[in-house]
Amino acid sequence: MSEAIKRYRNVVDQPWGRMFYDLIYRQLDIPDDRSLEILDFGAGFCLTADHYAGHHKVTAVEPNEEMISLRVQENSYTLVPQGAEYLSEIEDSTFDVVLCHNVLEYVEDAESVLNQLVRVLKPGGILSVVKHNDLGRVVAYAVLNDDPRAALDLLCKEEAEDSMFGSRNVYENEHLVSFLADRMELADTYGIRTFFGLSSNNEIKYTDEWYRSMLELETKAGTMDEYRKIAFFNHLIFRKKPAII
Structure with a gap:
């Protein structure tokens, strides 16, 4: 198993790793009063899938065997060890909620994947997209790493950056909203990891005390446009429009 995957798995168990997920759960605010069909596409270590599986029927799609071997499984969910090819097997309007968190930056054809995710979502259903925000990473380089040169290079870069999962193609929120505009309505946009990293x-x-206070601070800041712009991640929540007959 690669050291990068091991380190990544260790991070999600730390307070700054858990807070990332706690913020997503707060922002989504999915009710537990009825069972929903949830698709977690690119589920990683399945933390989110496992969290929602306590009250909902969850399908977790993840092709990385190393991440699957380290997955969380306290609740019962369906694991599909495949990638984007699995989406074509799903019938239209199957899921109430589709989660796609830090995935689109790494797929070969993000627009094709998005089309499939919208297709399998029920009218009125929710699409949750978490994506990297380069302005936040500029702040992290300049402040946390004390490396203004790296921050400047990132601020001025024009090419995709490499990561443990391959080339990372960061895209703007506006591009995503524009691409989905005819089928999806943007319900909310949040920031994640403005301060805690x-x-x-x-x-x-x-x-x-730190965790409670920081979680409240991040929750508040994540709703404010000034801080969304410099958060490490952005969380966009869409609702599927009814079909036009």
Whole structure:
């Protein structure tokens, strides 16, 4: 198993890893009073799939065997060890909620994948997209890493950046909204990780007081446009429009 995957798995167990997911759960605010059909596309270690599987019927799609071997499985969900090719097997209007978190940056044909995710979503259903935001990463390089040169290079870059999952093609929120405009209505846009990744003092992050206060701060800041623009991630929530007859 690659060291990068091991390190990544360790990160999600740390307070700054857990907060990423806690913010997503707050922002989605999916009710537990009825069972929903949920698709988690690019489920990774299946933390989100497992979280929602406590009350809903969840299908987790993840092609990476190493990540699957380290997945969380406290609740029952269906694991599909495939990638985008699996989407063509799903019938139209199958899911109430489709999750696509930090995935579109790495697929070969993001627009084709988006078309499939919209197709399998029920009218009125929710599409949740979490994506990297380069302005936030500029702040992280300049502040957390004390590396203004790297921040400047990122601010001025024109080519895709490499990551552990291959080439990362970061795209603008406006492009996503425009591409989906005829089928999906943008319901909300949030920021994630505006502040909690900027301090190198990891010791304090293990205290309950820091976690509670930072979670509330991030929750509030994530709704404010000034902070959304510099958050490390953006979370866009769409609702599928009814079919035109």
